[in-house]
Amino acid sequence: MTKIKETSTNFMNKQALTKDCLEVYASNIIGGQWTLAICCYLIDGKLRFGELKKCLPNITERMLTMQLRKLEENKIVQRTVYAEVPARVEYELTQIGYELKPIIKELKKWGEKHKVL
Structure with a gap:
């Protein structure tokens, strides 16, 4: 499992999507x-x-x-x-x-x- 650096653009994008889109939040929890x-x-x-x-x-x-x-x-x-x-x-x-x-x-x-x- 790859860990994303908390300072990366990818991490910030993922955080923003998770915050703004509840479907993304849910898929991040059960997605794998x-x-x-x-x-x-x-x-x-x-x-x-x-x-x-x-x-x-x-x-x-x-x-x-x-x-x-x-x-x-x-x-x-x-x-x-x-x-x-x-x-x-x-x-x-x-x-x-x-x-x-x-x-x-x-x-x-x-x-x-x-x-x-």
């Missing part, structure tokens, strides 16, 4: 291929890290961890750690995350309609 895929799998309920990894076999553990942290920071995903040995950690969508369900369904319909094989 992994982010949206994680949300799609969590719509059906809680999953552990290993279960998410099995759903997304091409994602690295590092990338999955980074994406889950980003989703937590944006209050889309909630991480619950259970006091067990070994520790059990589950991820689930928050109420805000579940509000994405109709949007994700519409994206699926759009994809089915416009997918070129």
Whole structure:
């Protein structure tokens, strides 16, 4: 993941678009291929890290961890750690995350309609 320098024109343009256009703001939060895929799998309920990894076999553990942290920071995903040995950690969508369900369904319909094989 490339980090944009905060002094760059690209960064300032992105900040301005995010501030002025709520659609850009929303797409910046759920826009990545992994982010949206994680949300799609969590719509059906809680999953552990290993279960998410099995759903997304091409994602690295590092990338999955980074994406889950980003989703937590944006209050889309909630991480619950259970006091067990070994520790059990589950991820689930928050109420805000579940509000994405109709949007994700519409994206699926759009994809089915416009997918070129």
